[in-house]
Amino acid sequence: MTDIAPLPTANPIPHRSLDPAQGDRIVAAIDVGTNSIHMVVVRIDPTLPAFYIIAKEKDTVRLGERCPDTGDLTAAAMDRALSALQRCQARAQSLKVEEIVAVATSAVREAPNGLDFIRTVKQELGLSIDLIAGAEEARRIYLGVLSGMELHQQPHIIIDIGGGSTELILGSGQEPRSLSSTKVGAVRLTTEFVTTDPISDGEFQYLRAFLRGMLERPVEELRNRLQPEEVPKLVGTSGTIEILAMIHAHQHLGTIPDPLHGYAFSRSDLQAMVQQLRRMTYGERLEMPEMSDRRAEIIVAGALILLEAMTLLGTDSITICERALREGVIVDWMLTHGLIEDRLRFQSSIRYRSVLRAATKFHVNLPYGERVAAFALSLFDQLQGQLHEWGAVERELLWAAAILHNAGHYVTHSAHHKHSYYLVRHGGLLGYTETELEVIANLARYHRKSGPKKKHENYRNLAGKRHRRMVDQLSPLLRLAVALDRQQIGAIAQVTCVYDGSDRRLALHLEPTDPGNSCDLELWSLGEKKEEFERTYGVKILPCLQTPSRSPNPPVS
Template sequence: MVDSLTKESSITDCTPNLDQNCILAAIDIGTNSIHMVVVEIEPTLPSFTIIAREKETVRLGDRHPKTGELTPEAMERSLGALQRCQDLAKSCNAEQIVAVATSAVREAPNGRAFLKQIQSDLGLFVNLISGPEEARRIYLGVLSGMEFNNQPHAIIDIGGGSTELILGDSHEPRYLSSTKIGAVRLTAEFITTDPISLGEFQYLQAYIRGMLERPVEELLSHRQPGEELRLVGTSGTIETLATLHAREKLGTVPNTLNGYQMSRKDLKEMVKRLASMSCAERGAISGMSDRRSEIIVAGAIILVEAMTMLGVECLMIGERALREGMIVDWMLSHGLIEDRLRYQGSVRERSVLKIAQKYQVNSEYSQRVANLVLSLFNQTKGHLHDWDCEERELLWAAAILHNCGLYVNHSAHHKHSYYLIRHAELLGFLETEIEIIANLARYHRRSTPKKKHENYSNLSSKKHRQLVCQLSALLRLAVALDRRQIGAIARVQCEYRPHEKELHLRLFPAQPEDDCALELWSLNYKKGVFEEEFGVKLVATLESAPVTVS
């Protein structure tokens, strides 16, 4: 059980090898609807084929007006819809279901409790994702069905609770944003008349412009001089508008709306007509569902105002978005995509390093701690723990960011680290994973995890709490091994002796004459947490032989 510690210690040492087709289902629990797509993944290409879709309007966004909580009725509708999605996925022989929740669940005080109820009642684990992470996956989804030819494209996705604005050019997204304006949210908050009154219409326009001002300005600032901007629109609101437009202009709806174009002029005229109708009149239009007719005006105003502010005259429809992006993200995380989306494979690593830089983390020190803790993780795997590459990646992130709380204050900086990580925009990570990373950093020193700690009790399962207890104990050792923050310990060699229940650490100093007294003292001081967690005795010895660095 020997592992040399080098700069090449990686967060992605183990990648599943899929050599045959598999069926995957992706569920998006949105503010207005629950959507599912079932696909067959062909890893040798790599690509995926959509074999089934499901959608049900559940209106999770119709939250309690005073408390902001998800209502029992909306949660009951959602549980029923999710059960039907599971049944369909099973009938399609799906081997796995990945599910995410977005705006409505993110913001509701009882949102996390609802996710626990889903897991308890249906056995379905749902990941809560942030607005920027939602935008990133939308970008992946759009790229999976549309070629940008390295030209800048803005993407707008109008959901029930939020609107995502994205700028990309086939490669890494230049800009990602999520703004709290959506068709369900704005309808509930601002529209009380039917048809909508002129006053409410104009107020809604002004409110939307105010909310979009900053994200539009920031998006445009990421465009290079002279670049022409194209706009791609996704989501139910935009697809419904495209369907109405095609019926009016072509007399029929194309088999696929992907690539279909509408002018801003036509959209403005359509918004005026829709706003002049009652909800019942809009519902009678061919291609307009009753539930969509209730919120289409607010959604359409968002679209027209965004196009005006972006200065674009034409919109192109993209049929793929968040759900397909979830599929692409799954393929990326399993090492199946190595072409034009290769950059996304390292999105987590780059996001962590960006946050570390933001909070002025000592990069050389944090990387040494990360190398040490990954070495300990690798050498004790299969002996003291059975965590795998996914958990290893979270441990790496926590090691890099464990000291970021110093940016706030040295006193109790481990608690500041938790807060900064928890509220950082770590792209590529799920909310649960961010919570784990933050907790690992929180417990790299001082108090051990306790149920009375709110941050620890927020972890969604017993498995996650055990993960934090065990990996934070490893992180404590790694921090102790670089106590002077000079890289005094160059390498660690572990030997587990099961009969004695002992873990022996041979420590190799970077300088032969260095007695590493402070590191040995710190290790002895902190080892109690590790020994109690794993039920072993830790024995450390310093090797006097010089280290050969390859």
């Protein structure tokens, strides 16, 4: 369970301003799930801002099919997924999308060869897939729901039942109060616990007991976030819950609403459906309306997950929302590209708040971290276009690494840069993909001691050449930023970069906070730290101290 820290009063990483003159933009989002691969293609009107779904694709590939001995994704499952992704890519390109944003969830997260699968997709299709953690998956599901449903500032619990995991979210339309992801999914449970058809009483009761045990803790933690007088409404997303809504509508209305969005059914009706489904054979379930062969295999486990969750939560009914992770990926893309400034504005600072929460958790000296971050961003901005070509996304990753670079002191002072890597990588930062977390952690790792080396496992864990080059070029900036506050008292007020490309010299004009301070430690530290920067960029650094009147002392070679 991950709870969200209070919204800060300012965000030092501003997003691009909205341009009303900008035309519509077409973007695709792909959700590589345990059971299915889904894609939505949307047209974004940046003047509202809003988006409209113009195409959908779905392929049930059962990627979560894994080798029982090794836990690896099977070759057959990966082939099915690759073919589905190729079809999605072709469809998206035919609609002239600006970008395809793809994310992978529990099946790829947990498989030992999950990263190999992502690399294969990149090599064969040129398509990048971001691996996201469970809490981040829950956050984006929440964004997707908010894009299609008004919560009216009332508490709502959102449940998303996937093939490998179930996400529970508590929110009221602003920042989520809690996010959780539990390893109970319809495919996972069917594979591990169901061997009979129809399911035997013994397997059914064991599955029910297992589910209750797995869901009790996240449900209890969620309920602890509710005020005593609050009675939350339950919202359901995902294919499993939509199929149950279709079964209910067909039995009670004689027809299936289109769209299903907003359709509701009760827990008592769900109880009856579970009893009905558990007594049916696979062939009988397959004859039900809208039931695919793959869904017929896993619907009993999926329905039982929902029933146990509703029982533990004490909710009497559930309402369908047809927007979920895929749409949340679109909203997150809009936030990243500065296309949302009012509704959902709180989410634009999710990364900022998550980093500050981690800083508090690991007892980081925050004023010091913020000074280092300010120096790092100043160097980044001044040298952009001269020594590097990185943009806003990389700038934000550098900021996060600068704030948390000393987190390793929480473990021990000795080799704390290595501990910083571990804490940042596994600290549960929200708003970042697994690839981005790996970059931030590596940047923090290389703020001191030796630079990046191929023999370092953490460096090899980076997604590819581009991300290794990112760490190679941005970690020296962080090293200089750390040197500029060597005493951790803010002795340097600002740094001005003057680059002479003709002889590859970079002068750093340092303005002391106190004109009488010689800043000897900072100058010494720059001398120690500059080697990695000089080697990476092929320049000679010349630090020099100057007073606010801009009369520089001679450069220190």
